[in-house]
Amino acid sequence: MPKNPVDVHVGNRLKLRRALVGMSQDRLGQIVGLTFQQIQKYEKGANRIGASRLYQFATILDVPPAYFFEGLEGQPVIARNGTTLQAAVPDAIPAPAFGREDVDLLRAFHLVRGPALRRRLIDLVRAMADAADADADTETRAA
Numbered sequence: 001m002p003k004n005p006v007d008v009h010v011g012n013r014l015k016l017r018r019a020l021v022g023m024s025q026d027r028l029g030q031i032v033g034l035t036f037q038q039i040q041k042y043e044k045g046a047n048r049i050g051a052s053r054l055y056q057f058a059t060i061l062d063v064p065p066a067y068f069f070e071g072l073e074g075q076p077v078i079a080r081n082g083t084t085l086q087a088a089v090p091d092a093i094p095a096p097a098f099g100r101e102d103v104d105l106l107r108a109f110h111l112v113r114g115p116a117l118r119r120r121l122i123d124l125v126r127a128m129a130d131a132a133d134a135d136a137d138t139e140t141r142a143a
Contacts, residue, residue, distance in 0.1 A: 006072065008045030010054070012098060013068045015043040017061045019103040020110075032056055 018028055018039075025036040025043070032053070041047040049057070049068075058065040112118050 003045045004048065005045075007048050009072050010049055010068045011043040011045040013070070014039075014049070014057060014061075016098045016103065016106075017063055017067065018043075019098075020106055021061060022107075023061075028057075028060065031060055 018025070025039040028034075029036045029039045038047070042049050054068060055065055058067065109118065109121065112121060
């Protein structure tokens with residue numbers, strides 16, 4: 001049976017938040033009375049996280065339970081019988097999976113004090129991304 005996209009998304013958000021606070025899978029498992037393997041299955045979306053367990057994670061990781069669903073709007077939902085239910089927003093952008101570099105960047109960003117400097121960093125990263133896209137477009141046309 002394929003993984004449910006909602007479970008994968010919630011698992012990715014769990015992994016991201018756990019990594020951002022610097023907690024290992026083993027430590028989170030110890031706190032809630034699970035093995036690190038079970039935490040790993042949750043993070044990969046292989047196992048569904050129940051509501052009470054999700055609330056427990058939210059409390060431990062100091063986020064509201066809704067945090068785990070942010071960015072999920074418009075994603076398909078798979079019913080128990082395997083039928084895919086489409087959301088009302090047909091062209092939603094899928095939520096990205098986060099890697100080690102993403103987490104490192106977010107950790108460093110949260111250490112920056114002052115909203116003006118943080119805004120300048122965001123603008124800088126966007127400008128760099130735009131320049132990289134422009135360079136890629138130029139190379140594609142030249143080829």
